[in-house]
């Protein structure tokens with residue numbers, strides 16, 4: 001993959017490759033889009049287009065960067081023959097809620113540890129050293145990192161459903177080991193096994209949901225999984241605080257975590273199927289057909305068949321007779337195809353920025369910070385962080401598909417930047433120094449600055465949760481079907497790497513570069529994140545998973561994607577993607 005390819009300057013061979021992977025990104029589907037333009041309401045949505053786009057709309061088919069005259073297409077070849085994905089059936093909701101139990105486990109297991117560490121005391125045979133506390137905390141992130149690398153492949157081979165069921169078993173084993181732990185290493189082992197479950201769930205639950213969701217509601221349905229995560233963290237904080245004064249209360253908090261995975265396991269086992277996309281990938285067409293009919297009860301037989309045909313064509317993009325060959329081709333395509341590599345670049349970047357802008361430093365250590373600042377019941381105060389995170393995830397749910405991912409990310413990052421700067425300034429005036437596990441406040445007006453810090457943190461968390469905490473988890477929609485699970489696993493592994501790094505270095509940073517320096521560093525990284533979004537993150541709201549691929553073909557198409565999103569908001573899905581194409585000079589001569 002050359003840099004040229006990433007940024008859209010491509011050789012002919014690259015173009016063929018891209019087109020192959022993204023399924024007629026520059027071929028028949030574009031023709032379909034153009035055909036659709038003929039059945040759209042009397043040209044009203046072309047009003048806003050510039051002349052070049054007008055030329056490309058309805059008259060030309062884009063072949064790479066050249067335009068050729070196209071043949072008219074029968075109306076019956078339009079997407080109207082495919083399932084109309086604009087309704088959410090009961091089964092989709094049930095599947096989404098069931099998959100979101102994985103999100104809940106992700107949140108609960110990363111959330112309960114902060115209170116558990118405070119209340120474990122000597123229960124593991126000794127008083128925990130600072131380093132042992134770090135090992136126990138980090139074991140889950142490490143397990144999640146390892147599992148997120150493997151579970152993409154496993155999910156493609158065995159299916160999303162069985163691997164999610166495997167994660168349930170790991171959650172339960174991990175919890176049992178921790179509940180029974182009487183040594184530090186046993187606790188670490190339990191956390192590691194539980195981390196495997198967290199990693200699988202964090203990767204496959206969003207993939208599962210985005211493969212089922214109707215495009216119009218995909219953003220929202222994936223956020224339901226994020227509700228699970230932030231809700232799980234809130235519940236874990238609350239239970240942890242409630243049980244913290246009870247002897248061995250932390251074991252009860254861990255024990256409670258066994259019930260949601262049991263529920264998910266049973267729901268999958270007895271009632272719920274795998275995604276039609278996966279089944280088609282495996283050639284189980286009649287099963288996929290049956291499930292599509294159930295998911296879209298209003299669809300006709302022909303529409304379902306047509307959707308299956310489209311999914312089959314998408315799969316043909318990935319050659320190979322057995323799983324290993326397909327895996328090899330998948331990995332190769334992920335790195336050598338323009339749209340797939342761009343998707344990889346964007347999704348990994350988004351997950352990195354989600355973590356490196358510092359949010360989890362608050363999630364894991366807010367109690368420590370509030371204690372240092374002088375709050376008496378710091379565990380209770382730190383519930384504010386988890387509660388704000390949850391509440392603003394709910395806000396994101398209501399606005400994501402309306403506002404759009406890109407605008408939401410930018411608004412989120414601007415807010416985070418402002419509040420991080422405020423935090424940094426407030427810490428400067430509070431004049432606090434960390435030594436070992438002690439903090440010394442030097443300011444005479446610590447009360448005022450303490451309040452400012454709380455306000456800045458709430459503002460920061462709210463800004464984070466409304467975009468940055470959720471949008472990166474929409475990663476599945478960026479990848480072509482053939483490499484969706486694999487690509488998502490790279491991005492998820494990036495997330496866990498970031499989480500590991502931040503949790504392992506935050507306290508050290510507070511000591512070595514002071515809180516002011518630490519939050520200023522996060523602010524600097526947030527600024528870089530804004531630049532990243534401005535340059536590389538197109539608006540994919542309202543686009544089908546296949547259309548997202550077209551947007552990433554030949555470049556990032558930032559401005560064009562925004563134009564389409566705006567027009568689709570106004571005129572609906574009939575607005576063809578082809579309005580995005582711009583003929584290069586000399587195209588006029590070809591007409």
Ligand SMILES: O[C@H]1[C@H](O)[C@@H](O)[C@H](O)[C@@H](O)[C@H]1O
Pocket residue numbers: 110226229230233354360363389469470473495499
């Ligand atoms: O999206 C989630 C969510 O924002 C959680 O609160 C956070 O702890 C995770 O790291 C993140 O991936």
